[in-house]
Amino acid sequence: MQLHWSPKSPYVRKVMICAHELQLVPQLELVRSVAAMLKPNAALMQANPLSKIPTLVLDDGQTLFDSVVICEYLDSRAGGSLFPKESRARWAALRWHALGDGLLDALILWRNERERAAPLTALLAAFELKTRASLQLLEGEVGALSASSFGIGHLTLVCALGYLDYRFDSFAWREKAPQLATWFAQMQQRPSVAATEPVDG
Numbered sequence: 001m002q003l004h005w006s007p008k009s010p011y012v013r014k015v016m017i018c019a020h021e022l023q024l025v026p027q028l029e030l031v032r033s034v035a036a037m038l039k040p041n042a043a044l045m046q047a048n049p050l051s052k053i054p055t056l057v058l059d060d061g062q063t064l065f066d067s068v069v070i071c072e073y074l075d076s077r078a079g080g081s082l083f084p085k086e087s088r089a090r091w092a093a094l095r096w097h098a099l100g101d102g103l104l105d106a107l108i109l110w111r112n113e114r115e116r117a118a119p120l121t122a123l124l125a126a127f128e129l130k131t132r133a134s135l136q137l138l139e140g141e142v143g144a145l146s147a148s149s150f151g152i153g154h155l156t157l158v159c160a161l162g163y164l165d166y167r168f169d170s171f172a173w174r175e176k177a178p179q180l181a182t183w184f185a186q187m188q189q190r191p192s193v194a195a196t197e198p199v200d201g
């Protein structure tokens with residue numbers, strides 16, 4: 001399988017954490033692909049018309065995107081349990097996944113906006129408000145996160161919090177959610193998480 005990949009992308013990191021958890025890394029050929037909103041990548045678009053990473057190309061040529069679809073594919077291929085089957089656990093995991101993914105979407109738009117020559121102040125404030133509210137909600141759910149098995153919800157939240165560290169260092173999110181910070185530090189001990197820290201390059 002070929003994975004259109006970058007060491008910086010938090011969505012790619014979701015897939016790589018799954019691959020590590022499921023012992024599928026040796027089956028992945030990583031293809032370094034640059035995906036930038038303002039520069040659609042013609043080679044990548046042959047596999048994904050949206051020009052986004054991650055994109056997975058299977059050995060029979062079938063392509064899969066986006067990150068959650070690839071994660072579920074890998075989980076099902078390896079017979080894993082990163083997507084819980086039992087109803088209550090499943091909806092909790094998918095809800096945490098949605099929150100982590102939504103937070104990532106907001107953070108990426110926030111970063112794009114703040115790098116513009118004349119950012120819209122109201123837009124920056126809205127992204128910050130949503131980020132603070134998400135952290136506050138998660139701070140109240142640390143007990144439930146700790147009590148449940150590591151899965152798609154946990155790993156997506158890890159990627160979102162890791163992205164805050166990577167691109168929003170001065171936001172100091174740990175001061176806003178100290179219990180979540182402790183939970184995150186525990187998650188960082190997992191080999192799959194430690195092996196996929198974002199890096200420039």
Ligand SMILES: N[C@@H](CCC(=O)N[C@@H](CS)C(=O)NCC(=O)O)C(=O)O
Pocket residue numbers: 008009010011012035036037038050051052053054066067068
């Ligand atoms: N919903 C997608 C988001 C993927 C995404 O936006 N990836 C970024 C890289 S971090 C990208 O490819 N951006 C290029 C673009 O938006 O044109 C997923 O979960 O895979």
